[in-house]
Amino acid sequence: MKVDHPQAVYEAPIDFSAHTMTEINRVIGLFPEGKQKSAILSILHLVQDEFGWVSVGAMNRVAQILGIEPIEVYEVATFYTMFHLDPVGKNVLEVCRTGPCQLVGSDDLIAYIEEKLNIKVGETTKDGLFTLKTVECLGACGYGPMLMCKYQFYERLTKEKVNEMLDAMRAASKS
Amino acid sequence: MARKLLIEHAEVPGIAAYDVYRKHGGYASVEKALKTMSPDEIVEEVKKSGLRGRGGAGFPTGMKWSFLAKPEGIERHLVCNADESEPGTFKDRYLMEKLPHLLIEGMITSSYALGARRSYIYIRGEFMYILRILEKAIAEAYANGMLGKNILGSGYDLDLVVTPGGGAYICGEETALLESLEGKRGNPRMKPPFPAVKGLWGNPTVVNNVESIAAVVPIVNEGGEAYAAIGIERSTGTKLISASGNLVRPGVYEIDLGLSVEEFIYGDDYCRGIPNGKKLKACVPGGSSVPILPHYLVTKTAAGTDRLMTYESLADGGFATGSMLGSGGFIVFDEDQCIVRNTWNFARFYAHESCGQCSPCREGTGWMEKVLYRLEHGQGTLEDISLLEEINKKIEGNTICPLGDAAAWPVAAAIRHFRDEFEWHVKAPQEAQTRNYGLIQAPLEA
Ligand SMILES: Cc1cc2nc3c(=O)[nH]c(=O)nc-3n(C[C@H](O)[C@H](O)[C@H](O)COP(=O)(O)O)c2cc1C
Ligand code: FES
Numbered sequence: 001m002k003v004d005h006p007q008a009v010y011e012a013p014i015d016f017s018a019h020t021m022t023e024i025n026r027v028i029g030l031f032p033e034g035k036q037k038s039a040i041l042s043i044l045h046l047v048q049d050e051f052g053w054v055s056v057g058a059m060n061r062v063a064q065i066l067g068i069e070p071i072e073v074y075e076v077a078t079f080y081t082m083f084h085l086d087p088v089g090k091n092v093l094e095v096c097r098t099g100p101c102q103l104v105g106s107d108d109l110i111a112y113i114e115e116k117l118n119i120k121v122g123e124t125t126k127d128g129l130f131t132l133k134t135v136e137c138l139g140a141c142g143y144g145p146m147l148m149c150k151y152q153f154y155e156r157l158t159k160e161k162v163n164e165m166l167d168a169m170r171a172a173s174k175s
Numbered sequence: 176m177a178r179k180l181l182i183e184h185a186e187v188p189g190i191a192a193y194d195v196y197r198k199h200g201g202y203a204s205v206e207k208a209l210k211t212m213s214p215d216e217i218v219e220e221v222k223k224s225g226l227r228g229r230g231g232a233g234f235p236t237g238m239k240w241s242f243l244a245k246p247e248g249i250e251r252h253l254v255c256n257a258d259e260s261e262p263g264t265f266k267d268r269y270l271m272e273k274l275p276h277l278l279i280e281g282m283i284t285s286s287y288a289l290g291a292r293r294s295y296i297y298i299r300g301e302f303m304y305i306l307r308i309l310e311k312a313i314a315e316a317y318a319n320g321m322l323g324k325n326i327l328g329s330g331y332d333l334d335l336v337v338t339p340g341g342g343a344y345i346c347g348e349e350t351a352l353l354e355s356l357e358g359k360r361g362n363p364r365m366k367p368p369f370p371a372v373k374g375l376w377g378n379p380t381v382v383n384n385v386e387s388i389a390a391v392v393p394i395v396n397e398g399g400e401a402y403a404a405i406g407i408e409r410s411t412g413t414k415l416i417s418a419s420g421n422l423v424r425p426g427v428y429e430i431d432l433g434l435s436v437e438e439f440i441y442g443d444d445y446c447r448g449i450p451n452g453k454k455l456k457a458c459v460p461g462g463s464s465v466p467i468l469p470h471y472l473v474t475k476t477a478a479g480t481d482r483l484m485t486y487e488s489l490a491d492g493g494f495a496t497g498s499m500l501g502s503g504g505f506i507v508f509d510e511d512q513c514i515v516r517n518t519w520n521f522a523r524f525y526a527h528e529s530c531g532q533c534s535p536c537r538e539g540t541g542w543m544e545k546v547l548y549r550l551e552h553g554q555g556t557l558e559d560i561s562l563l564e565e566i567n568k569k570i571e572g573n574t575i576c577p578l579g580d581a582a583a584w585p586v587a588a589a590i591r592h593f594r595d596e597f598e599w600h601v602k603a604p605q606e607a608q609t610r611n612y613g614l615i616q617a618p619l620e621a
Contacts, residue, residue: 035376100420
């Protein structure tokens with residue numbers, strides 16, 4: 001159960017890109033007539049892909065698209081941990097902290113990234129490039145310690161691999 | 176090395192593509208089933224195979240299928256549970272990433288057996304890259320007439336959709352999964368009614384794990400009896416084991432059920448023992464929810480017989496001295512690991528993942544985490560250990576879904592077997608911060 005929640009202020013629905021809208025219509029079409037709400041998690045992923053996070057305005061727009069009440073979107077978005085309900089850095093590093101990863105050094109990995117980026121878990125670097133989060137088991141336990149960023153898994157991480165990964169992400173964010 | 180019924184071709188280059196998969200015998204079960212077998216005949220073969228659900232509970236798949244309600248004019252569904260969120264478990268990911276068509280083939284054959292014409296694969300959102308692999312494979316299956324209308328001229332129609340979760344362990348529980356698939360919060364439903372009667376959108380539904388569905392392919396191809404010939408007792412066939420923790424070679428292995436635990440941990444074909452010459456301290460053999468075993472109960476049962484990788488042998492001794500095969504998430508701890516720390520870690524996991532519906536689970540998991548945090552950080556008391564046992568009893572059996580039990584059992588087992596280590600954390604808090612307790616001694620009678 002996630003505890004953060006959207007602010008209780010009204011925000012006007014925002015528009016999504018043409019690409020996002022095409023994809024939204026595709027995933028809605030995967031479900032039978034009258035069951036469009038089943039596409040809601042797919043849609044929230046698509047929205048987050050476009051904006052990096054899910055704002056109240058975006059959720060209000062999702063509600064319009066699905067023809068449901070905004071609360072039905074909020075209650076879903078607040079339940080599932082993958083959705084960021086506040087702005088985040090360009091690269092969200094989600095480090096697994098659960099048992100099997102801890103056995104092979106996830107605590108050290110987290111400490112090392114904190115030191116390298118000079119932020120604590122939950123924080124974003126000043127340049128807005130990185131947010132560090134911890135998450136529970138990502139189904140990669142035999143390949144720990146590991147983290148996920150933009151749906152990509154970085155496994156069997158060492159200090160060297162983390163350095164390379166951060167450099168590559170910095171370079172990609174510049175171009 | 177033992178035979179592989181599921182992942183034999185996993186490392187064949189290009190096997191994720193339809194043509195390559197087909198060249199290696201893929202989709203034979205669909206041809207056999209749709210052209211030569213009635214749905215009931217398939218259910219019979221699955222019953223004969225003795226296949227038990229690979230998602231964790233080990234419920235006989237054939238029996239589950241025969242419970243599916245079949246009222247006239249009402250749609251039925253097969254839903255594949257690809258949520259794979261039990262810590263220590265990563266086998267379904269391997270299977271789907273390498274062999275997406277094996278899962279799709281199993282979905283077609285199984286859906287036909289159940290009379291489902293609209294089936295779903297619900298995959299955890301973090302596996303988005305695998306969802307893409309599956310989407311591509313599903314499109315290929317449609318293009319080759321294995322999905323859609325009138326499959327292989329049989330008159331049978333099937334639509335298959337893969338859809339993501341959003342990050343919530345509880346959505347691996349089958350009724351929470353169905354809620355999530357309906358676009359809601361993942362709050363488990365009261366049972367009865369069971370999904371077999373009222374499942375997705377109120378329609379009769381079978382929910383099966385990825386590996387269970389994949390196993391239907393060799394069962395239909397070779398026959399239920401051939402499958403049942405592998406393994407021992409009521410543990411038939413092969414099983415994917417996810418091995419993690421302190422092992423030389425962690426990873427996914429397909430084993431014949433009945434392999435000895437000793438061979439699995441130390442054998443050359445499997446995990447090759449513990450790195451850096453360290454000793455085995457403990458093992459959680461079936462995913463984070465099952466009881467932990469101290470080193471002296473891992474390769475031998477309390478009765479002194481060899482412990483085997485089967486549902487029965489891993490459970491030998493009940494909760495007093497045994498554990499469970501569960502999802503096959505096999506987690507190994509070396510002598511440097513702290514049991515209190517690990518128990519706290521798992522308690523934190525369950526507190527984080529409780530859906531919050533039932534007070535005993537919502538509050539109890541939070542309490543357990545706090546108390547274990549105290550113990551691990553040198554602030555605990557001896558009463559805290561009894562308090563944990565009290566909280567445990569208040570959660571166990573008092574919740575809508577088994578997440579509460581899953582949270583309570585590991586704590587109970589850790590205290591049962593490692594009480595001395597817990598007490599040492601209270602009596603020598605300074606020392607406990609600087610060194611590890613080491614191996615626990617076997618009680619004299621064990
Ligand atoms: C808290 C909880 C989490 C679960 N997670 C999973 C999971 O990730 N994958 C899975 O296949 N089954 C999981 N299960 C078991 C399912 O409820 C269900 O028994 C299973 O999908 C049935 O499939 P099977 O009979 O083929 O094993 C979980 C159960 C509980 C109580
Ligand atoms: S414990 Fe880290 S991926 Fe499973």
